[in-house]
Amino acid sequence: MSDQTRFILNESDLPKFWYNINADSPVPPSPVLHPGTLEPVTPDFLSVLFPMDLILQVISTERYIEIPEEVREIYRLYRPTPLLRARRLEKALDTPAHIYYKYEGASPAGSHKPNTAIAQAFYNKKAEIKTLTTETGAGQWGSALAMACNFFGIEVEVYMVRVSYNQKPYRRVLMETYGAQVYASPSDRTNYGLSLLAENPDHPGSLGIAISEAVEAAATSNGAKKYGIGSVFDFVLLHQTVIGEESLKQMDMAGEYPDVVISCVGGGSNFAGIAFPFLRENLKNGKRTRLLAVEPTAAPSLTKGVYTFDFGDTARMAPIVKMHTLGHDFIPPAIHAGGLRYHGMAPSICALYDAGHIEAVAVRQKATFDAAIQFARAEGLVPAPESAHGIRAAIDEALDAKAKGEKRVILFNLSGHGHFDLAAYESYLSGKLEDYDYPEEAVNEAMAKLPEVSFPA
Numbered sequence: 457m458s459d460q461t462r463f464i465l466n467e468s469d470l471p472k473f474w475y476n477i478n479a480d481s482p483v484p485p486s487p488v489l490h491p492g493t494l495e496p497v498t499p500d501f502l503s504v505l506f507p508m509d510l511i512l513q514v515i516s517t518e519r520y521i522e523i524p525e526e527v528r529e530i531y532r533l534y535r536p537t538p539l540l541r542a543r544r545l546e547k548a549l550d551t552p553a554h555i556y557y558k559y560e561g562a563s564p565a566g567s568h569k570p571n572t573a574i575a576q577a578f579y580n581k582k583a584e585i586k587t588l589t590t591e592t593g594a595g596q597w598g599s600a601l602a603m604a605c606n607f608f609g610i611e612v613e614v615y616m617v618r619v620s621y622n623q624k625p626y627r628r629v630l631m632e633t634y635g636a637q638v639y640a641s642p643s644d645r646t647n648y649g650l651s652l653l654a655e656n657p658d659h660p661g662s663l664g665i666a667i668s669e670a671v672e673a674a675a676t677s678n679g680a681k682k683y684g685i686g687s688v689f690d691f692v693l694l695h696q697t698v699i700g701e702e703s704l705k706q707m708d709m710a711g712e713y714p715d716v717v718i719s720c721v722g723g724g725s726n727f728a729g730i731a732f733p734f735l736r737e738n739l740k741n742g743k744r745t746r747l748l749a750v751e752p753t754a755a756p757s758l759t760k761g762v763y764t765f766d767f768g769d770t771a772r773m774a775p776i777v778k779m780h781t782l783g784h785d786f787i788p789p790a791i792h793a794g795g796l797r798y799h800g801m802a803p804s805i806c807a808l809y810d811a812g813h814i815e816a817v818a819v820r821q822k823a824t825f826d827a828a829i830q831f832a833r834a835e836g837l838v839p840a841p842e843s844a845h846g847i848r849a850a851i852d853e854a855l856d857a858k859a860k861g862e863k864r865v866i867l868f869n870l871s872g873h874g875h876f877d878l879a880a881y882e883s884y885l886s887g888k889l890e891d892y893d894y895p896e897e898a899v900n901e902a903m904a905k906l907p908e909v910s911f912p913a
């Protein structure tokens with residue numbers, strides 16, 4: 457069918473395995489360091505936060521890790537997700553490029569995040585954990601984990617960045633609908649939160665602070681609670697690879713293979729999810745797909761950050777990892793893409809970027825919303841502000857192909873829908889959207905506070 461637009465897999469095509477990049481990555485992983493001793497962590501330290509099954513996935517070098525049937529059963533509620541060819545956008549751009557997108561907004565929570573939330577809830581249930589703690593920025597991760605924990609009968613405590621808690625009441629209501637307890641962060645439930653509130657009772661919070669509170673709540677629970685993480689950690693990236701595995705089959709149905717695979721990066725999980733299976737094809741099967749990560753100019757950790765060891769959170773309680781960082785003290789400007797406001801990046805993505813296997817670009821908020829509106833008017837779908845960063849880059853690729861008269865095959869991941877982000881669209885449409893440069897001064901200040909790690913010497 458030459459005008460086919462949707463490429464739909466059968467339930468029987470639901471992946472049975474997650475793909476572990478550590479089996480094929482040409483760059484060895486750096487050690488994860490203890491935030492207190494600055495020495496490599498033992499599984500004991502991580503086991504305060506995570507069940508052993510997840511820790512074993514982080515250190516595994518098996519190429520394929522079987523997806524438990526209990527997890528696949530819930531995946532079937534929304535997977536395989538559709539892949540579409542954006543024919544109307546191609547026409548609007550008058551480009552010879554073919555543009556495809558994988559639509560992860562088709563999950564019940566509206567983003568790719570349930571792919572790992574369901575797995576984490578399952579392994580915690582298996583370890584007989586009754587409560588998970590977590591942070592959420594814009595609310596996407598909190599609602600995914602709330603949904604997943606509800607399915608497995610686990611309670612969830614969500615520390616939600618205070619500005620979002622106030623500005624996005626409906627995300628909070630969605631989490632509560634699934635049964636979660638949601639607290640504005642900084643909160644009075646942790647020592648760290650109390651110390652910040654003593655300084656400033658109206659503290660707006662940040663993702664780094666909310667992570668610290670969720671980690672403290674789990675670490676001080678005497679083993680009763682563990683911590684759920686929405687991005688950055690290797691097991692999260694692993695769980696997201698169902699996106700790329702399905703996309704490979706769907707591109708095959710379309711009879712094409714992508715020249716470039718694009719997605720937005722916050723902590724890097726949805727990008728890894730679509731890109732790592734294509735990277736495997738590059739590394740093992742001689743394919744030459746470019747892999748392009750797209751970040752906001754307001755928090756450009758790959759394109760502007762330094763590749764060094766830094767804390768994963770603001771209170772310096774989370775492990776130290778080697779990554780492209782803007783400094784754990786850096787609080788990014790309040791862009792609408794809350795999921796992209798993180799000071800660091802998944803270490804495995806950083807290592808691959810450093811070695812030249814991945815490309816990165818930073819785009820501005822205004823240009824991102826220009827792309828979001830153009831996409832919504834051409835294709836009908838209103839993207840999450842995070843996803844719109846990938847759309848900006850995909851459109852720029854298509855325009856570049858047009859300028860060069862090339863037929864380029866572009867695949868991007870549409871990580872979520874924007875139905876809870878209409879306030880952001882309102883500010884764009886009323887001409888009030890702020891644009892942000894690279895916040896160089898704030899980054900320089902934060903970079904002065906990096907930990908002095910002598911390992912490895």
Ligand SMILES: *Cc1c(COP(=O)(O)O)cnc(C)c1O
Pocket residue numbers: 567568569596597686687688720721722723724725726727795796840842843871872873
């Ligand atoms: C959380 C989120 C992101 C960013 O997180 P990654 O781990 O980098 O994928 C991107 N898009 C959406 C819709 C999100 O909810």
